[in-house]
Amino acid sequence: VSQATVSLVLGARKQGATISEETRRKVLDAVRALGYVPDPAASRLAAARNNLLGVFSFTSTFPTDVQHSYYPFLVGVEQEAAARGYDLVLFTGSSTGGAGAAGPNALARVRLADGCLFLGRHAPAEELRRLVADGFPVV
Numbered sequence: 068v069s070q071a072t073v074s075l076v077l078g079a080r081k082q083g084a085t086i087s088e089e090t091r092r093k094v095l096d097a098v099r100a101l102g103y104v105p106d107p108a109a110s111r112l113a114a115a116r117n118n119l120l121g122v123f124s125f126t127s128t129f130p131t132d133v134q135h136s137y138y139p140f141l142v143g144v145e146q147e148a149a150a151r152g153y154d155l156v157l158f159t160g161s162s163t164g165g166a167g168a169a170g171p172n173a174l175a176r177v178r179l180a181d182g183c184l185f186l187g188r189h190a191p192a193e194e195l196r197r198l199v200a201d202g203f204p205v206v
Contacts, residue, residue: 121180123158125187
């Protein structure tokens with residue numbers, strides 16, 4: 068069978084394509100026999116999504132004072148992300164606990180994710196407004 072047929076059988080988007088049940092079964096049998104695992108980077112590129120949720124902290128994510136730790140909150144974020152098929156990516160803006168993100172346009176790298184949760188009090192309002200205006204999902 069062709070690469071296109073395999074893509075149609077394995078892909079989530081069928082868009083009117085019809086594959087016979089016999090061909091579908093043969094492709095799936097070959098997938099199992101060969102131990103084929105789809106390349107997640109290629110799948111994410113084709114889907115124009117990567118199933119990554121960003122967490123960006125403007126203060127230290129791992130403070131020494133346990134009372135101010137984000138740990139319990141992040142555990143809940145991780146559980147909800149996993150339940151919805153997402154992985155988390157931690158973006159660090161300040162490893163010292165100081166105010167603000169390091170460097171100009173530091174928030175640009177959050178676009179690697181499908182959306183981002185921002186933590187901390189010293190967020191650059193103009194950059195966040197720009198992300199929202201561009202349609203990037205933020206919390």
